[in-house]
Amino acid sequence: xxxxxxxxxxxxxxxxxxxxxxxxxxxxxxxxxxxxxxxxxxxxxxxxxxxxxxxxxxxxxxxxxxxxxxxxxxxxxxxxxxxxxxxxxxxxxxxxxxxxxxxxxxxxxxxxxx
Amino acid sequence: xxxxxxxxxxxxxxxxxxxxxxxxxxxxxxxxxxxxxxxxxxxxxxxxxxxxxxxxxxxxxxxxxxxxxxxxxxxxxxxxxxxxxxxxxxxxxxxxxxxxxxxxxxxxxxxxxxx
Numbered sequence: 277x278x279x280x281x282x283x284x285x286x287x288x289x290x291x292x293x294x295x296x297x298x299x300x301x302x303x304x305x306x307x308x309x310x311x312x313x314x315x316x317x318x319x320x321x322x323x324x325x326x327x328x329x330x331x332x333x334x335x336x337x338x339x340x341x342x343x344x345x346x347x348x349x350x351x352x353x354x355x356x357x358x359x360x361x362x363x364x365x366x367x368x369x370x371x372x373x374x375x376x377x378x379x380x381x382x383x384x385x386x387x388x389x390x
Numbered sequence: 391x392x393x394x395x396x397x398x399x400x401x402x403x404x405x406x407x408x409x410x411x412x413x414x415x416x417x418x419x420x421x422x423x424x425x426x427x428x429x430x431x432x433x434x435x436x437x438x439x440x441x442x443x444x445x446x447x448x449x450x451x452x453x454x455x456x457x458x459x460x461x462x463x464x465x466x467x468x469x470x471x472x473x474x475x476x477x478x479x480x481x482x483x484x485x486x487x488x489x490x491x492x493x494x495x496x497x498x499x500x501x502x503x504x505x
Contacts, residue, residue, distance in 0.1 A: 282432070308490030319394070319480050319496030320433070327490075365432060369489035377423065377446050378489055382432035 421487025
């Protein structure tokens with residue numbers, strides 16, 4: 277119940293295309309869903325995050341879509357660029373019961389072809 | 391403001407040895423979390439420290455331990471190393487560790503190779 281399942285494992289997209297990464301969770305206590313971007317040799321960095329009270333959040337070319345009933349959320353990268361080539365992790369956390377930890381997905385390696 | 395720093399960046403050890411990794415959080419951050427990153431498992435939570443106290447622990451064997459000092463710097467130790475401990479170990483800091491309430495910043499990691 278603590279897992280966050282992420283797919284696909286890897287993704288190749290043409291420049292200008294849309295990249296879509298999906299995540300699913302079981303624990304309904306999760307109330308915060310961030311996405312992290314990681315470049316080789318670097319630690320993950322927060323990209324965008326959403327709470328279950330909204331169905332969509334957009335920041336620039338990055339959009340999170342959230343489906344509370346299906347317990348799924350996804351990251352959409354519009355107009356994908358070669359500079360977006362990185363590994364993306366979804367995560368979930370709960371602000372209740374003092375868990376103070378994030379559960380991460382297994383990651384998606386995105387390659388955007390020039 | 392300087393980011394999260396981790397030392398060393400790379401480490402090679404042999405089975406049975408022990409290793410200590412160090413993490414210096416962003417100035418003012420009192421919460422430090424540790425994660426193990428492997429290609430097949432993604433990021434797995436090891437433990438979280440706040441004000442020198444371990445508040446939460448992941449599902450790792452007792453060979454993995456940590457501590458936090460009064461200046462918020464943290465160390466993690468792995469004893470009796472096994473081949474499967476080869477991984478990137480990431481440290482993350484935040485102001486008070488309130489997941490979902492504040493941003494967690496990651497360091498670049500320490501890549502450990504166990505031969």
